[in-house]
Amino acid sequence: MTHRIVIVGGGAGGLELATRLGKTLGKRGTANVVLVDANLTHIWKPLLHEVAAGSLNSYEDELNYVAQAKWNNFQFQLGRMTGLDRATKQLHLAATPDEDGNELVPARSLEYDSLVIAVGSTTNDFNTQGAAEHCLFLDTRKQAERFHQQLLNRYLRAHAGQADITEEVTVAIVGAGATGVELAAELHNAAHELAAYGLGRIKPENLRITLLEAGPRVLPALPERIGGPVHKTLEKLGVTVLTNAAVSEVTADSLITADGRVIPATLKVWAAGIRAPMFLKDLDGLESNRINQLQVRPTLQTTRDDNIFAFGDCAACPQPGTDHNVPPRAQAAHQQASLLAKSLKLRIEGQPLPVYKYRDYGSLISLSSFSAVGNLMGNLMGSVMLEGWLARMFYVSLYRMHQMALYGIFRTAMLMLSSKIGKGTEPRMKLH
Numbered sequence: 032m033t034h035r036i037v038i039v040g041g042g043a044g045g046l047e048l049a050t051r052l053g054k055t056l057g058k059r060g061t062a063n064v065v066l067v068d069a070n071l072t073h074i075w076k077p078l079l080h081e082v083a084a085g086s087l088n089s090y091e092d093e094l095n096y097v098a099q100a101k102w103n104n105f106q107f108q109l110g111r112m113t114g115l116d117r118a119t120k121q122l123h124l125a126a127t128p129d130e131d132g133n134e135l136v137p138a139r140s141l142e143y144d145s146l147v148i149a150v151g152s153t154t155n156d157f158n159t160q161g162a163a164e165h166c167l168f169l170d171t172r173k174q175a176e177r178f179h180q181q182l183l184n185r186y187l188r189a190h191a192g193q194a195d196i197t198e199e200v201t202v203a204i205v206g207a208g209a210t211g212v213e214l215a216a217e218l219h220n221a222a223h224e225l226a227a228y229g230l231g232r233i234k235p236e237n238l239r240i241t242l243l244e245a246g247p248r249v250l251p252a253l254p255e256r257i258g259g260p261v262h263k264t265l266e267k268l269g270v271t272v273l274t275n276a277a278v279s280e281v282t283a284d285s286l287i288t289a290d291g292r293v294i295p296a297t298l299k300v301w302a303a304g305i306r307a308p309m310f311l312k313d314l315d316g317l318e319s320n321r322i323n324q325l326q327v328r329p330t331l332q333t334t335r336d337d338n339i340f341a342f343g344d345c346a347a348c349p350q351p352g353t354d355h356n357v358p359p360r361a362q363a364a365h366q367q368a369s370l371l372a373k374s375l376k377l378r379i380e381g382q383p384l385p386v387y388k389y390r391d392y393g394s395l396i397s398l399s400s401f402s403a404v405g406n407l408m409g410n411l412m413g414s415v416m417l418e419g420w421l422a423r424m425f426y427v428s429l430y431r432m433h434q435m436a437l438y439g440i441f442r443t444a445m446l447m448l449s450s451k452i453g454k455g456t457e458p459r460m461k462l463h
Contacts, residue, residue: 033060034056034061034062034144034145034379035062035063035065035143035144036052036056036062036144037065037122037143037145037146037147038052038066038067039067039112039147039149039150040067040068040150040151040345041066041067041068041070041073041096042149042151042343043075043076043343043364043365043368043433044149044364045068045149045150045343046066046096046099046437047365047433047436047437048147048368048371049064049100049103050105051368051369051436052064052105052372052375053100053103053104053105054104055372055376056375056379057104058104061379062375062379064104065106065107065108065141066096066100066105066106067107067109067110067122067124067141068109068110069109069110069111069127070096070109070172071095071096071109072093072094072095072096073093074092074093074094074172075092075433076151076361077429077430078092078430079170079171079172079210080169080175080213080217081217082175083169083175083176083179083300084182084218084221084399085179085221085224086220086221086399086461088457088461089172089176091450094437109136110124110136111125111127112125113125114310114315115146115317117317117336117338119142120142120144120146120338121142121143122140122143123139123140124138124139124140125138143338145338145339145340145375146339146340147340147341147342147375148311148345148346149341149342149345149364150308150311150343151307151344152305152306152308152344152345152359153168153170153305153306153307153308154168154169154170154302154303154304154305154306155303155305156168156301156303156304157303159278159280159281160279160280160281161282162205162278162281162301164281165281165283165299166205166281166300167181167298167299167300167301168300168301168302169210169300169302178298178300179461181298182200182202182221182298183225183463185198185200185297186200186225186230186232186233187230189233190229190230192232198232198237199233199237200233200238200239200297200298201239201295201296202218202238202240202241202297202298203240203243203294203296203299203300204240204243204300204302205243205278205286205299205301205302205303206244206301206303206304207242207243207246207248207250207274208250208252208302208303209250209252209253209394209396210302211300211302211303212250212396212398213398213399214300214302215240215268215270216264216265216268216398216401218238218240219235219240219268219269219399219401220399220400220401221460222238224459225460228460228462236269239271240270240271241270241271241273241294242265242270242273243273243276243278243288243294244272244273244275244303245278246275247274248274249261249262249265249272250396252358253396254406256406257394257396257404257405257406260404261398264401264402265398268401273288273292276290276292277289281299286299305322305344305359306323307319307322307323307324307325307344308323308345309323311323311345317333317334317335317336317339318333318335319347320347324341324347324356325346327340327342327347327348330384330385330386331346331348331367331374331387340374342364342367343364343367344359346367348367348387348389350389351386351388357387357389358389360394361429362391363389365436366389370385370387373385395407395425395426395429396426397423397426402418402419402423403418403419403423403426404419405425407425431447434446
């Protein structure tokens with residue numbers, strides 16, 4: 032009987048893995064490869080801050096799972112995983128409703144021989160009072176588009192108002208990690224673009240952006256030599272950066288910090304911390320940690336079931352020689368997908384599985400069109416600091432590498448050419 036591989040989660044890692052396995056095991060008939068996701072389309076998660084600001088039209092950069100499956104010899108199933116039966120090797124999918132709330136796809140179960148869970152993470156609001164009710168999150172394309180629409184609506188409403196009234200929009204972003212920092216810079220750029228398109232009743236300086244970080248500096252997960260220049264650049268752009276400012280409560284029109292400061296905010300974004308989806312906690316006896324990540328061994332197999340693998344943000348994978356887990360970063364998910372493409376082939380052949388060793392290739396932070404900063408790491412050059420145009424080019428190349436993993440070199444080149452041509456016929460901002 033053909034080996035059945037089911038991959039749950041069509042994020043960057045899960046989709047890359049399904050594509051690789053489809054091109055090899057699926058094409059040769061060695062395995063049936065199935066990708067499961069609750070959505071019909073994929074967009075690279077590191078781009079969501081651009082969707083939120085309106086500098087990226089998500090409909091132009093989306094990938095359709097059904098088409099990708101056809102092109103790469105795997106199958107796609109629409110559904111959201113809700114449970115697992117390890118004894119019978121079945122995963123359970125919830126019913127999927129249509130836009131009117133009627134059942135589109137029924138609840139069902141899928142059988143597997145090897146199950147790979149790659150469902151990513153969601154933002155962790157740490158149960159802060161009022162955060163879930165009053166903050167927007169940027170975990171999904173739908174959430175990013177909702178923020179963009181709310182921002183645009185305020186500009187459109189001001190545009191239709193009285194000419195002699197100056198209006199103001201205040202945005203507060205909780206969390207000065209990569210998402211928060213990049214969103215702040217993109218919003219500053221958006222303010223200038225919207226004014227250039229005639230929506231100038233809210234002047235660029237009247238889109239007031241505050242970035243709050245509970246720790247002592249921005250980009251706490253990255254070296255200080257990166258965080259320092261980023262902090263200075265944000266302040267030059269007019270972003271108010273508050274460090275040591277833990278948020279204790281969120282209200283309808285403000286944030287309240289632990290030391291009692293009140294930060295007025297029309298729009299509030301929570302971009303601090305991560306946790307894996309709740310359904311992973313105690314999933315049919317699998318071991319998980321306090322933020323719901325599945326505990327895995329260096330082979331990426333779960334600690335209590337050799338038939339189940341997990342990787343990416345939803346997995347707690349130990350780093351040999353340290354007391355830390357592999358960080359929840361896109362480069363880690365990419366590396367793990369590459370390893371699992373080999374591991375699953377070896378598993379079918381009955382061979383020992385390789386272990387995963389995380390390699391840090393550096394970090395790059397985009398500050399919209401204004402700048403970029405980061406470092407690249409390698410065996411030959413050590414750690415090299417990058418800033419400005421060169422850093423921006425390397426940052427853009429990360430997305431092109433993701434596209435090449437999914438589309439191949441030729442089709443990625445065609446997408447780049449199409450994007451270049453489109454810039455002359457489309458607005459620089461998404462205005463609807």
